[in-house]
Amino acid sequence: MRLPFIGALGLFALGATLTAHHGTSNYETTAKTITVNAVVTEFVWSNPHVYVLFDVKDEQGKVVHWAGEMNSPSVLRNAGWTKTTLKTGDQITVTLRPNKAGTPVGLLSRANMIVNGKPLAIGPEQ
């Protein structure tokens, strides 16, 4: 069973230190994040961008397809990730910096992801 949409919970001041990997100009600041419950549809482990595609149910129960940008494989590897850390069907709770255009694409924040009920550190943002 898919978890319900949590929505815009956050005005979390995460205090992230950006290394400005490939530009984060699409996204809102670290002070404006949202947290969603979702189901992974694909985990793309590619250089220089790793990203995760996932489905979120909105407040009306409609499924919205999201993309969440992450750091590079080398950075994630240092945080303990591999190409199989996320799998299709995993249930996740993830915190994102939404983009300024209002489309369902975000930058995963430094907040821990919860994967199938277990917290998982994701290391630095881009």
Next chain:
Amino acid sequence: MSRTTLGSLLAAGLLAAALLWTPASRAQAQGKAKGKGKADAAPAVSVPHDPHDLAGVWRRSGGVLTMSATPPPFTAWGKAKFDLTRPVYGPRAVQGGFGNDPMSTCDPLGMPRNLFLEVSIYNFEIVHASDNAKRVYQFFEWAHSYRVIWTDGRALPKDPDPRWMGYSVGAWEGDTFVVRSLGFDERTWLDHFGNPVSDDMTLEERYRRLDRDTLELKMVITAPKAYTQPWVSETKTLRLAPPNVEQEEIFCVPTEEQRFNRQVRDPGSGITGKQ
């Protein structure tokens, strides 16, 4: 408190500090502080080294991701070229999908942009070769690219065809390795802010090893077509990675970048339906 008691307390405190501050804990603390695990585990120590041997993996340490904080004034040509760029970094940053940084299509970064390493996590490796002609290879982790610096005494070519990395020769001036380059392809950006490269640009790099683990780099570019005066860099500092560090295979793969643009970068900028 008696002198004996004070001495005993002091001795106990020093012993406790020594037990807690083991080499392992020191290495761990340094690794955490720099955030690159094993790559930064070895502490900097003053040990003998050959100042004319630059071999090793070097990682940038601080500084701006360009020559210096302020470029020299542009020429009219330089200003026009600069105005055509739409970077995704810095004060002129546009949303990613609207940018035109050559990096976002996996075009070669060229020189000197590769030296800015884009991101502090990437590095370059220097290898000295002398099997045939003396030369130095500089392998850049980003995009799995390299250049050759000829050290066999040859002169720079006159009016060479433009190349992404230019054409480079190097020589020692005392303990400073001086690299002079020309013949650059002006399709590159000098940095991720969109500062221009012109085909008349010359680049001088001066590498000096301050100790085994620290490499200093100073640069000057002269490009009269783009800038009204030479651009002198800030002093860059690079740190030597431990010998067990391997460069990763970090290609920029065009098909993967295209997919990323389609699934993340463009929709994240509000662009939809782009082929």
